[in-house]
Amino acid sequence: xxxxxxxxxxxxxxxxDLLTKVTQAYxxxxxxGALAGNFSIISGCTIAGSTVSDGVxxxxxxxxxxxxxxxxxxxxxxxxRTALEFEDNNEHDVIFNRYAQFGTGTTQYPWVDFKRVxxxxxxxxxxxxxxxxxxxxxxxARIAALEALPDRTLxxxxxxxxxRPIGDIPKGWEPYEPLKGRIPIGLDxxxxxxDTLLSYGGSQTHTNTIAEMAEHDHDMPVDNKNAAGGGSExxxxxxSNTYVKTKKAGGGQPYSIMNPYRxxxxxxxxx
Numbered sequence: 001x002x003x004x005x006x007x008x009x010x011x012x013x014x015x016x017d018l019l020t021k022v023t024q025a026y027x028x029x030x031x032x033g034a035l036a037g038n039f040s041i042i043s044g045c046t047i048a049g050s051t052v053s054d055g056v057x058x059x060x061x062x063x064x065x066x067x068x069x070x071x072x073x074x075x076x077x078x079x080x081r082t083a084l085e086f087e088d089n090n091e092h093d094v095i096f097n098r099y100a101q102f103g104t105g106t107t108q109y110p111w112v113d114f115k116r117v118x119x120x121x122x123x124x125x126x127x128x129x130x131x132x133x134x135x136x137x138x139x140x141a142r143i144a145a146l147e148a149l150p151d152r153t154l155x156x157x158x159x160x161x162x163x164r165p166i167g168d169i170p171k172g173w174e175p176y177e178p179l180k181g182r183i184p185i186g187l188d189x190x191x192x193x194x195d196t197l198l199s200y201g202g203s204q205t206h207t208n209t210i211a212e213m214a215e216h217d218h219d220m221p222v223d224n225k226n227a228a229g230g231g232s233e234x235x236x237x238x239x240s241n242t243y244v245k246t247k248k249a250g251g252g253q254p255y256s257i258m259n260p261y262r263x264x265x266x267x268x269x270x271x
Contacts (some may be wrong), residue, residue: 036117038060042056052070064100067099100174158268169265184266
């Protein structure tokens with residue numbers, strides 16, 4: 001920081017070096033605008049209808065006086081130079097008056113980019129309002145609800161195998177009752193009875209019919225006991241016909257036709 005003491009009892013040597021130091025001193029204050037950020041409204045610039053009042057703005061590292069006027073879309077920097085006559089009787093630019101105002105130019109800045117800053121003493125209150133616990137709690141609840149939503153990539157009605165206890169079925173699924181005690185078979189529209197979706201069929205056991213038995217015959221014992229013309233002791237007369245009858249065999253019990261299996265749950269996705 002540069003400090004000056006101009007109140008001296010003798011004449012002050014006012015020269016270019018001293019004035020350069022003065023310029024450096026007040027230039028340091030422009031850096032404070034960086035606390036507010038680029039394109040900040042430091043003061044004034046109040047909008048009233050279609051006009052904007054005078055004020056101070058911070059643009060690209062410099063503080064500028066803002067000259068208000070009719071509200072427009074862009075802001076430009078105006079530089080007015082004042083020349084003074086030097087000892088060599090020539091004029092040179094000495095004063096550069098730079099200020100901001102509405103207008104258009106090669107370099108211009110959208111007015112919508114300018115934001116008003118608030119006093120630093122209000123920062124704690126603003127942070128408290130921004131971090132309102134009720135709002136945070138509500139957001140956390142919404143996030144939890146979103147995380148709990150079922151996977152939208154699974155189609156409703158999908159049936160899956162579940163190899164854990166029924167009580168462990170995840171949310172969004174339920175037991176698929178139509179497959180209890182049954183195995184699934186793929187639809188084949190060219191083969192009956194597999195050509196109708198969700199049709200039932202099959203049995204755990206089967207009892208063969210005569211038509212289903214393999215073609216076969218039996219050897220029949222014959223005893224002629226030296227009788228003329230031979231004969232059989234195993235005959236059955238029925239009217240004028242005589243039949244040969246074997247001893248009964250088999251019990252006619254149903255037998256299992258189950259393939260090797262393992263019992264699981266079938267569950268259906270319901271969303």
